[in-house]
Amino acid sequence: MSFGEYVISRWDTLSLAAAEHALVVAIAIALAALIGVGVGILGHGSPRVRETSIAAAAAILTVPSLALMTLLIPLTGLGWGSTLISLTVYAFLPIIRNTVTGLRGLDAATVEAGRGMGLSRLRLLAQVQLPLAWPLILTGIRISTQMIIGIAAIAAFVDGPGLGNQIFEGLSRLGSVNSLNATLAGTLGVVVIAVLFDLFFFAVRHLTTPRGLRVRP
Amino acid sequence: MFDRDTDGVRIELRALTKHYPGQPAPAVDNITMDIPAGELVVFVGPSGCGKTTTMKMINRLVEPTSGEIRIGGKDVLSLDPDELRRHIGYAIQQVGLFPHLTVAQNIGLVPKLLGWPQAKIDARVEELLALVSLEPSTFRGRYPRQLSGGQQQRVGVARALAADPPVMLMDEPFGATDPITREHLQNEFVRLQKQLRKTIIFVTHDFEEAIKLGDRIAVLREGSHIAQYDTPAAILSDPADDYVAGFIGQDATLKRLALVRVSDVPIADPLPDAALPQVTGDASLREALDVMLAHGSDRCGTPSGVLTYAALCAAVGSRPEKEVSEGVMSGGEVR
Numbered sequence A: 001m002s003f004g005e006y007v008i009s010r011w012d013t014l015s016l017a018a019a020e021h022a023l024v025v026a027i028a029i030a031l032a033a034l035i036g037v038g039v040g041i042l043g044h045g046s047p048r049v050r051e052t053s054i055a056a057a058a059a060i061l062t063v064p065s066l067a068l069m070t071l072l073i074p075l076t077g078l079g080w081g082s083t084l085i086s087l088t089v090y091a092f093l094p095i096i097r098n099t100v101t102g103l104r105g106l107d108a109a110t111v112e113a114g115r116g117m118g119l120s121r122l123r124l125l126a127q128v129q130l131p132l133a134w135p136l137i138l139t140g141i142r143i144s145t146q147m148i149i150g151i152a153a154i155a156a157f158v159d160g161p162g163l164g165n166q167i168f169e170g171l172s173r174l175g176s177v178n179s180l181n182a183t184l185a186g187t188l189g190v191v192v193i194a195v196l197f198d199l200f201f202f203a204v205r206h207l208t209t210p211r212g213l214r215v216r217p
Numbered sequence B: 001m002f003d004r005d006t007d008g009v010r011i012e013l014r015a016l017t018k019h020y021p022g023q024p025a026p027a028v029d030n031i032t033m034d035i036p037a038g039e040l041v042v043f044v045g046p047s048g049c050g051k052t053t054t055m056k057m058i059n060r061l062v063e064p065t066s067g068e069i070r071i072g073g074k075d076v077l078s079l080d081p082d083e084l085r086r087h088i089g090y091a092i093q094q095v096g097l098f099p100h101l102t103v104a105q106n107i108g109l110v111p112k113l114l115g116w117p118q119a120k121i122d123a124r125v126e127e128l129l130a131l132v133s134l135e136p137s138t139f140r141g142r143y144p145r146q147l148s149g150g151q152q153q154r155v156g157v158a159r160a161l162a163a164d165p166p167v168m169l170m171d172e173p174f175g176a177t178d179p180i181t182r183e184h185l186q187n188e189f190v191r192l193q194k195q196l197r198k199t200i201i202f203v204t205h206d207f208e209e210a211i212k213l214g215d216r217i218a219v220l221r222e223g224s225h226i227a228q229y230d231t232p233a234a235i236l237s238d239p240a241d242d243y244v245a246g247f248i249g250q251d252a253t254l255k256r257l258a259l260v261r262v263s264d265v266p267i268a269d270p271l272p273d274a275a276l277p278q279v280t281g282d283a284s285l286r287e288a289l290d291v292m293l294a295h296g297s298d299r300c301g302t303p304s305g306v307l308t309y310a311a312l313c314a315a316v317g318s319r320p321e322k323e324v325s326e327g328v329m330s331g332g333e334v335r
Ligand SMILES: Nc1ncnc2c1ncn2[C@@H]1O[C@H](COP(=O)(O)OP(=O)(O)O)[C@@H](O)[C@H]1O
Pocket: B020, B021, B023, B027, B045, B046, B047, B048, B049, B050, B051, B052, B053, B054
């Protein structure tokens, strides 16, 4: 069977796996963005929170993904739960760090002017600081997404969703019928998902970056 | 928010002190001062003497360690800080415009916080842009990054004026611009304040600027101690001590000449003389002297007659060694 024939014959399985792969990444990144940006906001004002959270997020990344997923099995079982949690925590570091960097990197005069004009801390955050830091925060989210799209393939080992099954099942029986096709189809699917997510973020960036930050002087 | 009398609101500082934690000495040490309603008072002093700290205590960006502040009779420390700040104009050297908002949105922000209807905000933005000499139709929709430094400063001033606050705090607002733009902004600001008569505290380390803008000048030394607090003319003619004299520099008399306009001095001869070098009535006596020196003349023509060197001397309270003209004028009452 050629690669093309293989993809056509297994289209249902492949497309379902790809959709699940994209879905688990999307949910994980949404959770990580919510939590990570929140922690970043707390962290930009408090050195304690900042240092602790960044150190913790960095420490998580040093744990091999297979080990983390396996360790989670007693807590969240096989499948979606463990996959989702590990992907979420792996995504923290770039998001927290970019949120903190973005907020701390703002022109001090802008923030002082805002306070001096009578914007409350909350309003200043919502109307000035976050919009200005947003391009950097979004970059953090995008980097995290690219990172966990790859890691999501490992979820196959804990019976998780996604294209990992194709890849590793193929690899485990290399040499037999269609084994290379399965691995190839899974890998290619991951690449396609990565490209699609990147296009998505490109569009989001374009649509959500305040115009005043895009204009040429 | 503040009780205004006809002139605006006055500001009273009483034993105001700020001691930053971990600093050996207070940055502001027990300053007591009255800023009359509708006057522009300049704080001038060397870098680090506590000017900014003193000013920021008034809008509570810095919380005083002790002391009292009253604006229009109201105890500032008992008010909600955010609410207070919406009624005090604030302009700083680095301007701090919001880069993601248009010029109109930057200016309209405080009025919006105060709940003005949009139509009123739009009209106010137009009015203010015109006031700071920026063509509204051109600049309304621009973003801060599309403005020159001088234009940003103007928008900064317009934004501080937006909700028509009775009090303005300005911390070296023209400090970051080139000398020509700065001079231009200063001139405009003098004209503006003539119309507005707001109570303004203006911080600078540039004594020339202080003379040019201030109704009164507070010369400060380390710890925001007041070395002298008086009108520019009084400080120039009678500096309190060597510190103040040092600040004025060697050319106090020339600086005093700069304070007086040609149209404010009596003239020797009420008949215009086209043969003489000419100055306008708006020119300062310093400029008139410059014209005389440049032409080797002891007199120059003004729109209303002839101005003599002797009249310049009289204006600063001195007499020429030798009478160079017959019609020496009695010292004109200046200021
Ligand atoms: N936030 C701060 N924390 C500690 N010290 C400060 C702070 N702000 C200013 N200072 C100190 O207080 C003194 C007065 O500063 P400042 O009011 O900014 O002076 P000026 O505006 O006259 O240059 C300086 O010695 C400065 O180092």
